[in-house]
Amino acid sequence: MTGHIQVRSAHGSRLVAIGDYVNARADEQAHQSSHAWIKELRRVVVDDQPFRDRFTVRGDSMWWFSELYLHRQRVILELHRTIAAVETLVERERPLELIIVSGPPLLRQVTAWIASARDVRSQPPPRELLWWRRLARLDLRARRFNFLARATAARWKRGPAGPTDVAAFVHRAFWTSGASASEQQPYVGRVLQELERRLGSGGVNYVGIGPATNYRARRWWKRARAASAVVTPVERFSPIARLDASQSMWRARYEHFRLLARSAGLRRAAIIRGVDCWPVVREQLAGVAWLQWPWSARAMDEAAAALDALRPRLVLTYAEAGGWGRALVLEARRRNIPSVGLQHGFIYRHWLNYLHEEDEMRDGVTPAFPAPTTTLVFDHFAARHLRENGRLPEKAIVITGSPQRDDLIRTIRALSPGAVQEARRTIGVPAGMMIVLLTTKEREARSILPALVAAVAGVGGAWLVIKPHPAETAEAYESHVAGRQGVTVVRPAFPLAPLLAACRAVVTVNSTVVLDASAAGIPGLVVGLPNNLTPFVEAGALAGAWPTEAFQPALHRILYDESFREQQIARQRAAFETDSAPVLDAAAGSAGTILDLLGDPRERHS
Numbered sequence: 001m002t003g004h005i006q007v008r009s010a011h012g013s014r015l016v017a018i019g020d021y022v023n024a025r026a027d028e029q030a031h032q033s034s035h036a037w038i039k040e041l042r043r044v045v046v047d048d049q050p051f052r053d054r055f056t057v058r059g060d061s062m063w064w065f066s067e068l069y070l071h072r073q074r075v076i077l078e079l080h081r082t083i084a085a086v087e088t089l090v091e092r093e094r095p096l097e098l099i100i101v102s103g104p105p106l107l108r109q110v111t112a113w114i115a116s117a118r119d120v121r122s123q124p125p126p127r128e129l130l131w132w133r134r135l136a137r138l139d140l141r142a143r144r145f146n147f148l149a150r151a152t153a154a155r156w157k158r159g160p161a162g163p164t165d166v167a168a169f170v171h172r173a174f175w176t177s178g179a180s181a182s183e184q185q186p187y188v189g190r191v192l193q194e195l196e197r198r199l200g201s202g203g204v205n206y207v208g209i210g211p212a213t214n215y216r217a218r219r220w221w222k223r224a225r226a227a228s229a230v231v232t233p234v235e236r237f238s239p240i241a242r243l244d245a246s247q248s249m250w251r252a253r254y255e256h257f258r259l260l261a262r263s264a265g266l267r268r269a270a271i272i273r274g275v276d277c278w279p280v281v282r283e284q285l286a287g288v289a290w291l292q293w294p295w296s297a298r299a300m301d302e303a304a305a306a307l308d309a310l311r312p313r314l315v316l317t318y319a320e321a322g323g324w325g326r327a328l329v330l331e332a333r334r335r336n337i338p339s340v341g342l343q344h345g346f347i348y349r350h351w352l353n354y355l356h357e358e359d360e361m362r363d364g365v366t367p368a369f370p371a372p373t374t375t376l377v378f379d380h381f382a383a384r385h386l387r388e389n390g391r392l393p394e395k396a397i398v399i400t401g402s403p404q405r406d407d408l409i410r411t412i413r414a415l416s417p418g419a420v421q422e423a424r425r426t427i428g429v430p431a432g433m434m435i436v437l438l439t440t441k442e443r444e445a446r447s448i449l450p451a452l453v454a455a456v457a458g459v460g461g462a463w464l465v466i467k468p469h470p471a472e473t474a475e476a477y478e479s480h481v482a483g484r485q486g487v488t489v490v491r492p493a494f495p496l497a498p499l500l501a502a503c504r505a506v507v508t509v510n511s512t513v514v515l516d517a518s519a520a521g522i523p524g525l526v527v528g529l530p531n532n533l534t535p536f537v538e539a540g541a542l543a544g545a546w547p548t549e550a551f552q553p554a555l556h557r558i559l560y561d562e563s564f565r566e567q568q569i570a571r572q573r574a575a576f577e578t579d580s581a582p583v584l585d586a587a588a589g590s591a592g593t594i595l596d597l598l599g600d601p602r603e604r605h606s
Helices: 024-043 063-073 075-093 105-117 128-151 189-199 244-251 253-262 264-269 278-310 323-334 380-388 403-414 417-427 449-459 474-481 496-502 513-519 534-538 548-560 562-575 586-598
Strands: 004-009 012-017 097-102 164-171 204-209 231-233 312-317 339-342 374-377 397-399 434-440 462-468 487-489 503-508 524-527 543-545
Touching: 004 075, 024 063, 024 075, 024 264, 063 075, 063 278, 063 323, 075 105, 075 278, 097 105, 105 128, 105 278, 128 278, 164 189, 164 278, 164 323, 164 586, 189 204, 189 403, 189 586, 204 278, 244 253, 244 278, 253 264, 253 278, 264 278, 278 312, 278 323, 312 323, 312 586, 323 339, 339 586, 374 380, 374 586, 380 397, 380 534, 403 496, 403 513, 403 586, 417 496, 434 496, 434 513, 434 548, 449 462, 449 474, 449 487, 449 548, 462 474, 462 496, 474 487, 496 503, 496 513, 503 513, 503 548, 513 524, 513 562, 524 534, 524 548, 534 543, 543 548, 548 562
Parallel strands: 164 204, 164 312, 204 231, 312 339, 339 374, 374 397, 434 462, 434 503, 462 487, 503 524, 524 543
Antiparallel strands: 004 012, 004 097
């Protein structure tokens, strides 16, 4: 949350950051409230029908894509955060006047409305003209996207024809010429490679979705790269003549927005906690009608064309919960083709992608949510989350483990004592000092880093090693460690395995490295609660410490209490086992499960 407000009260005037008025618990409530608000829209009447049933493509609801847009844009979340922050500011500061110095239009909208209700002077809300200008820019953006999607040269080339055993839909930005599947896709590549080995030549056909470049390098001067001959762009299966639904949705976009904007139910829903947020909500609805729906219909058209050409016995994807994955599963379901979703990373509990209500999982006027036939997950936690919060049937979830976690554990076990000691010397940790490894993003740990550094120093015999996130630099932590003893910041590219092998415990705010460490028998401590790792703490698989005063006692316990460490390690190992035995080769297990779904007589669990 960004923005600054000049607060004038009986005690004087001062500049405050609005983000300082939302703590972790308020942020948690904002997530829950925004999810509930978005989900409730499916019931709101639009043009005499519930939202879920009013807008469809080939009989399937566009609601499944609408909720993704509203969630991904994070504007609804920011509305709930901002309302909570401004209300807290007013209660705490007792202002006479509030002046917005910087921040997005929604901050001014919310502040003006709350200030008026509390008899506090403030600037008026943004003029209606500003919102219409924003809509005009959104319209231009939608036109550009639609033109580029139709004009791509790939549509003039023909893709391969089937039949095939498996059609694997992958993000082509991560595939280049000359590299193996395991090198291309670090999370699921070994599963794909194992499938290729067992099914033989031509058994797996790769269909590339999404842009040809990674989002971090999506600039014209970085687009010259060797395309993979293994992956066929999805557009090659779908000439413009196959985009009927997409073009119908595009031509109807203004009428769809008009129906949304005229809905009395949506207008009422835009009053959030007594604050009229209609201009902000209206802009989001325009994005749904102008951007999301034409794109979603095009993804459905392209998936349909690819499936018709390849005629696979099974569809495989690792993005089943996103927009492309939902479009793919819808079309596979329409053709009675079994589909498999591969968990390819930690499933964050705040991701609305994986949160479904019971009625969404049942057919009504429109068919139920497009869940894959089977979803392969890393561990019991992911399985439970999908059962309890995603409402997926138990038989549709199979625990197969994490190939990347397997690789990390193998690397740790292969390290010699000399290699571990060399890593300690390289990062400058004195002999005899226990390493506490902190893996986190600086912005997530910023507020608690001083307390954590002090807590490690206060334990005695411990040295804090900070491994920055790969997208950060070591310099981001300089202000937190300058002049401090007993703390080292390593470069982001420093190998993780020797650090884990050398450490006594891993501490994090939100990093999933702590889960990999847990599988390797290294105790983990989560701080900055509540956060995405809260379920693991509540289940006892990870230790937790909050508030900051609890850091030092928790660290002392996890470093020195051998009984506690043994119990913690036992809980962690149990968390990363299947129902029968620990997962030793997730890639082989995943490939075997997929072959079982194919009914393939070839060796499954070699």
